[in-house]
Amino acid sequence: MPVTTPSPRHSDPGAAAPGAPTLRPGTLGTSDIAFFVVSAAAPLTVMAGVAPLAILLGGVGAPVGYLLAGLTLAVFAVGFTAMSRHVRGAGAFYAYITRGLGRRVGIGAALLALLGYNGMEIGVYGLLGTATQDTVHALSGAHVPWLPVSLAGLLLIGYGGYRSIDFGAKVLGVLLAAETGILVLLAAGVLLKGGAHGLSASSFAPSHVLVPGMAAVLAFAFAAFTGFESTVIYRREARDPARTVPRATYLAVGFLGLFYAFVVWIAIQAFGDAEVVRAAGDDPAGLFFSAISTYVGGWAADTMHVLIVTSVLASLLAFHNAINRYGLALAEEGVLPRALARVHPRHRSPYVTGIAQTVLGAAVVLAFAAAGADPYQQLLLWVNTPGMLGLLVLQLLAALAVPLYFRRVSHHEGVLRTVVAPVTAAVLLSAAIVLVVTHLDLFTGASAAVNTALVAVVPLIFLAGFPLACWLRRHRPGVYERFAAEPADDTGAAAAP
Structure with missing residues (x-):
């Protein structure tokens, strides 16, 4: 059973002083939170940049891979959102894991969350540089160096995180509408013209789905959903979080799964079942641009180039806001320095954490540049990959935590939500992690030694939480x-397993 200890929130070592500014409650609705989550996934970038490889490896059955990944994560969301109604702490993943699996595992999960979200953001600054290079070259033939673009992006995203959360939601709403809109325009062109040889449903035939390459497609598909679970990070700023957070989670998963599958199917129809694999192999980076030029016009391809850049910026801003709130929560816990718990008095943003994250990002980007590293092959892929794996492991740990948590507390949730769904999700997520690790060379293009090192980072960071937990228990027992205790403003007590 949980142990309940009276502990006013403001007495915590990292908590804000009485009267200090806090995050602005009641600001975000369901659609606002969904914008953050879907923007982090960068649908246009994923489709134009990765989906051609999924088609090349999995053939015309590739759309089903995205549906299966979405279904798996929807099953995960059943237990995850059930627990969200009971766990009101600000630590998202690590709070859930702590409540189900204990503090030592929870502290390891907190470190893994920092790795995961920082890795998913910082590596993308390399993609921002190369995407901007490609866009400028495609539109004007000029060449721009990637480093100034990435550093400018760091400053721009830092400013976006410094501003209020509703400012970020409005920006992401506009950018997300633009990037999904161009894909919808492509879809409309293909559907109106009937595709290359008429519309076909053969993508969903078992003979095209049950092929060896589908394992690789599933690995790409699970990676495409990374960050969807961050809905719970915004609990303190949500309107009616008990309803808003679950709705936003299901909305994000449902939209991404159906939209990804639909757009990949559209790309297949644009070239035809017999020709699309060859087209993807001949020019994977140009597949979507070629399709939209043919079915809509060259101007639409130019617009897509620009929107790739804004898609990357939207993803960066979404992850930056998520990292800032994780850092704020850990500073309030007393695990990170207390200064990181400061909230801006006017914008009500965790601005000190945001500044620290921007400085960290700049340090990593400059280090890769100084080493002469490639911004895409190394900065993006080598930093992103441990981040992606870290978030998948966190999802697995959270799924395992759900049934253990509900065994310890009184509740009125059904067995489907508290046992069947999370256990099923844990099995499926374990399979997803195996698929990603065994196909890691498709993500990185790196040597076996580099891939081994990238994978090893994840368990090493997680296991580092155990000695940290022992040190905290001995030297800072209050912390x-x-x-991951329940906040006093919700319960009047802080409870921990």
Whole structure:
């Protein structure tokens, strides 16, 4: 059973002083939170940049891979959102994992969350540089160096995180509408013209789905959903979080799964079942641009080039906001320095955490540039990959935490939500992690030694939480006992497993 200890929130070592500014409650609705989550996934970038490889490897059955990944994560969301109604702490993943699996595992999960979200953001600054290079070259033939673009992006995203959360939601709403809109325009062109040889449903035939390459497609598909679970990070700023957070989670998963599958199917129809694999192999980077030029016009391809850049910026801003709130929560816990818990008095944003994250990002980008590393092959892929794996492992740990948590507390949730769905999700997520690890060379294009090192980072960071937990228990017992506790403003007490 949980141990309940009276502990006013403001007495925590990292908590804000009485009267200090806090995050602005009641600001975000369901659509606002969904914008953050879907923007982090960068649908246009994923489709134009990765989907051609999925088609090349999995053939015309590739759309089903995205549906299966979405279905798996929807099953995960059943238990995850059920637990969200009971766990009101600000630590998202690590709070859930702590409540189900204990503080030591939870502290390891907190470190893994920092790795995961920072890795998913910082590596993308390399993609921002190369995407901007490609766009400028495609539109004007000029060449721009990637480093100034990435550093400018760091400053721009830092400013976006410094501003209020509703400012970020409005920006992401506009950018997301633009990037999904161009894909809808492509779809309309293909559907109106009937595709290359008429519309076909053969993508969903078992003979095209049950092929060896589908394992690789599933690995790409699960990676395409990374960050969807961050809905719970915005709990403190949500309107009616008990309803808003689950709705936003299901909305994000449902939209991404159906939209990804639909757009990949559209790309197949644009070239035809017999020709699309060859087209993807001949020019994977140009597949979507060629399709939209043919079915809509060259101006639409030019617009897509620009929107790739804004898609990357939207993803960066979404991950930056998520990282800032994780850092704020850990500073309030007393695990990170107390200064990181400061909230801007006017914008009500975790601006000190945001500044620290921007400085960290700049340090990593400059280090890769100084080493002469390739911004895409190394900065993006080598930094992103441990981040992606870290978030998949966190999803697995959260799925395992759900049934253990509900065994310890009184509740009125059904067995489907508290046992069947999370256990099923844990099995499926384990399979997803195996698929990603065994196909890692498709993500990185790196040597076996590099891939081994990238994978090894994830368990090493997680296991580092165990000695940290022991140190906290011995030297800062108050911090340890209150880690991932329920906030006093919700319950009047801080409870921890």
